[in-house]
Amino acid sequence: MRATAYLKILVSPWRYNDQLPLKQLTQRLNLLYGDDDKRGWYLTANGRTALEVILKAVSSDPEDEIIVQSFTCVAAVNPILWAGLKPVFVDIDQANLSLSLDDLKTRINPRTKAIIVQHSFGIPGPIEAVVKLARKQGILVIEDCAHALGVPVVGPKLGTYGDAAIISFGIEKTMSTKFGGALILNNSKLQSSVDAVYETVPKLSRRESLRWLLYPVIRVGLRKLPKGIGQGCGRFLERVGLLRQAVAPQEYEGGRPPGVPARLPGVHARIILDTMADLDQNLAHRMRIAQAYRESLSDNPIFRIPPSIDAALIKYPVLCATSELRDHIYSILSRHGIPISNWYDPAIYPQGVNLDKFGYRKKNYPDAEVAASRVICLPTGSNISPDYATVIANDLSTAAADFQGRTKRVSRSS
Numbered sequence: 001m002r003a004t005a006y007l008k009i010l011v012s013p014w015r016y017n018d019q020l021p022l023k024q025l026t027q028r029l030n031l032l033y034g035d036d037d038k039r040g041w042y043l044t045a046n047g048r049t050a051l052e053v054i055l056k057a058v059s060s061d062p063e064d065e066i067i068v069q070s071f072t073c074v075a076a077v078n079p080i081l082w083a084g085l086k087p088v089f090v091d092i093d094q095a096n097l098s099l100s101l102d103d104l105k106t107r108i109n110p111r112t113k114a115i116i117v118q119h120s121f122g123i124p125g126p127i128e129a130v131v132k133l134a135r136k137q138g139i140l141v142i143e144d145c146a147h148a149l150g151v152p153v154v155g156p157k158l159g160t161y162g163d164a165a166i167i168s169f170g171i172e173k174t175m176s177t178k179f180g181g182a183l184i185l186n187n188s189k190l191q192s193s194v195d196a197v198y199e200t201v202p203k204l205s206r207r208e209s210l211r212w213l214l215y216p217v218i219r220v221g222l223r224k225l226p227k228g229i230g231q232g233c234g235r236f237l238e239r240v241g242l243l244r245q246a247v248a249p250q251e252y253e254g255g256r257p258p259g260v261p262a263r264l265p266g267v268h269a270r271i272i273l274d275t276m277a278d279l280d281q282n283l284a285h286r287m288r289i290a291q292a293y294r295e296s297l298s299d300n301p302i303f304r305i306p307p308s309i310d311a312a313l314i315k316y317p318v319l320c321a322t323s324e325l326r327d328h329i330y331s332i333l334s335r336h337g338i339p340i341s342n343w344y345d346p347a348i349y350p351q352g353v354n355l356d357k358f359g360y361r362k363k364n365y366p367d368a369e370v371a372a373s374r375v376i377c378l379p380t381g382s383n384i385s386p387d388y389a390t391v392i393a394n395d396l397s398t399a400a401a402d403f404q405g406r407t408k409r410v411s412r413s414s
């Protein structure tokens with residue numbers, strides 16, 4: 001979206017609650033997901049609210065359980081607590097970083113009311129197998145498509161298989177919008193309960209809306225400052241509440257971030273709608289970057305890379321052969337200024353989440369814990385060209401070879 005158009009929206013507060021963009025965005029999203037008039041759309045301030053709405057519609061019995069994978073963000077788990085339900089974690093399959101079907105079967109019991117299938121980074125999880133398994137037992141399936149907006153580029157989208165799905169327009173997701181989410185309802189039997197819960201979700205306050213509208217402007221400003229000063233100013237603005245963090249301090253303890261739950265105001269719908277004009281290019285670009293990484297890394301057995309699929313990934317996760325190798329590569333690539341990230345290390349991200357609040361015991365999820373200790377996420381956004389992706393992949397391979405050479409020398413001399 002052009003900066004001038006963004007600023008024009010920002011200085012028109014009388015248009016913050018326009019209804020038209022909400023209607024237009026719903027139509028646009030429905031078109032993206034295959035134009036089905038039976039599908040229900042509920043626009044929310046974020047994916048967290050969308051998840052809370054559907055979970056409240058599923059059950060209000062505090063003994064009821066919701067299955068969610070480890071190797072995820074606390075933002076995907078907290079809504080279970082906010083809905084007054086019990087999260088039950090399941091280990092992952094390292095091949096697709098989504099839930100393990102074998103482990104899932106051991107966690108299902110008569111208290112299980114829904115299974116959340118996370119399409120991590122945009123890699124499709126085993127959704128068809130989970131739907132088949134769940135249907136037999138009367139369990140609902142919710143797709144977490146926070147990373148998978150409009151994926152795959154061609155064919156039925158992730159988010160249309162389960163009874164419901166959530167998408168996100170938030171920080172570090174597919175689009176540059178920083179704010180917003182939606183609940184997709186595919187199972188019309190749930191409509192009246194979802195409607196009833198959605199009715200109770202408040203409108204976002206103008207103040208909170210303005211804070212989020214200022215977020216990208218402030219971030220751009222901070223980036224123009226020398227690094228240390230920019231970081232210091234950023235921390236100060238977070239402390240005074242002008243800049244929101246992707247995960248708020250309250251969420252580490254199972255609490256809610258400010259302004260959640262909330263519906264999507266018209267002003268944010270307008271921004272999302274405008275940004276969606278570039279969605280096809282955005283997804284095609286991310287696919288091309290994933291392909292460049294794959295071409296450079298697929299022959300190297302010390303890396304486990306995502307399956308070869310035509311999906312646009314919001315990040316390209318690489319699992320290294322050992323955690324020591326990962327740490328070494330991570331420090332080298334960071335030193336070279338490559339914008340890598342550590343989703344999801346730890347397995348319930350970010351560092352410092354109070355795991356006792358969720359009843360999470362590391363020893364019960366060995367594959368998720370190993371993946372967390374070995375993962376490096378490579379960037380796929382518009383700031384990365386295919387040539388630069390190849391440079392990054394080569395840097396990764398060189399750092400790995402350097403580490404292996406050093407390890408061999410140490411073991412020979414000892």
Ligand SMILES: Cc1ncc(COP(=O)(O)O)c(C=O)c1O
Pocket residue numbers: 045046047048049072073075076118144146147167168169170171180181
């Ligand atoms: C896997 C996953 N699900 C759900 C969410 C929540 O989305 P939102 O940030 O829009 O609330 C996140 C956010 O980081 C996420 O990573």
